[in-house]
Amino acid sequence: MTPLSPEELQIIGLSLKVALTATAFSLPPGIALAYLLSRHNFPGKALLSGLTHLPLILPPVVTGYALLLLFGRSGPLGNWLEPMGIVFAFDWTGAALAAAVMGFPLLVRAVSLSFDMIDPRIERAAETLGATPFIRFVTITLPLALPGIVAGAVLAFAKALGEFGATITFVSSIPGETRTLPLAIYSLTQVPGGEAAALRLVLISVGVSIGALLVSEWVARTAARRVGRAA
Template sequence: MGLTPEEWQAVQLSLVVAATAMLASLPFGVAVALLLARGRFWGKSLLDALVHLPLILPPVVTGYLLLIGFGRRGPIGQFLADTFGITLSFRWTGAALACAVMGFPLMVRAMRLSIEAVDRKLEAAAATLGASPAWVFLTVTLPLSLPGILAGMVLCFAKAMGEFGATITFVSNIPGETQTLPSAIYTLTQVPGGEAGALRLTLISIAISVAALCLSEWLARAVGRRTAEA
């Protein structure tokens, strides 16, 4: 039996939310990972703790904090609404924000480990040839750490696909607007006769996650081969 229109809507929304969360987090993830891997500054341990805090806190707490800060009456949410007309609470964009926050620690950790594995002598050699720090990063550090960056992106995407607690707390469970795969599965388990739909969506969720991991592994190997040949 095929998916119902509502189930297809949940699948499509989950893909959009997860992709948006991943792409929006990418530049910040690379910057924070580089800062933690190469930076020497006061408060580094505090920054590291803040980055990983969503992994420790219950997802519902993270969602509630987002609701306080980015809700319509929150300081950031009210500023965005009044200044730019952007509303995040109870919108799919808010779901993307919640997923990005939850997936950000996994992204940063994978990227940081990859950057730390880059031989500092190669960076130093490029610097002695007159390359600026930005050029060293673009031509040496970034290509060598690309497999870890890809892994971090996939981890963030996979986490976003499975995020439930923070999302439902921040943006609720509105069909067609904020109802992603996990919340749709939860809804189907609460209604009589919804077990078949919940099973279908569960299988789709597993298939998407496995496909993302396989794609990440293939890309990492392809990048590794090209880097070795270069």
């Protein structure tokens, strides 16, 4: 394979920026929501869980259109945020938002299952020793759930890296701004003679994904070993 062209490097860089941003901003609310669903019973819990996982079963185009209605420049949230300089429609930040929304259910599910596997008696023992809820969460629950958090983050990142339907509906496919790897591959398949370039980007996408999975597997195994030693 010949060296990457400037355009290909730009597409890869934008894809990684979108996926990493989506994952980073999803983690805090995802962990908080997963803990709430795992550890607490409250009215409307089933409804909240259903709404959280709704992007998994809705067609991605529907999710993207809903984001466009809400965060578009004429939408209620977009119209409110624009004076503050926060713009999502037809911008890379919108691609990150769409990717975050699509990957959020996978993150919450993995982290919630990780919290479910932690024996509540460990937390109760810390409570009897005077540890506050915040201290118990930060020093006991969160470290024990770390492998699940890493797994959830990897799933969210992978989903963000391959997100297509919601992204193209919400922010379109603008070269250098919103055209991530999936959108670039799709665009090339629509151009006569673009099959070779599309295949090249497919191979690049596979390589980037495999690299990300290998790194995440190493991080997950390292976290699991540390949790095992701490236990």
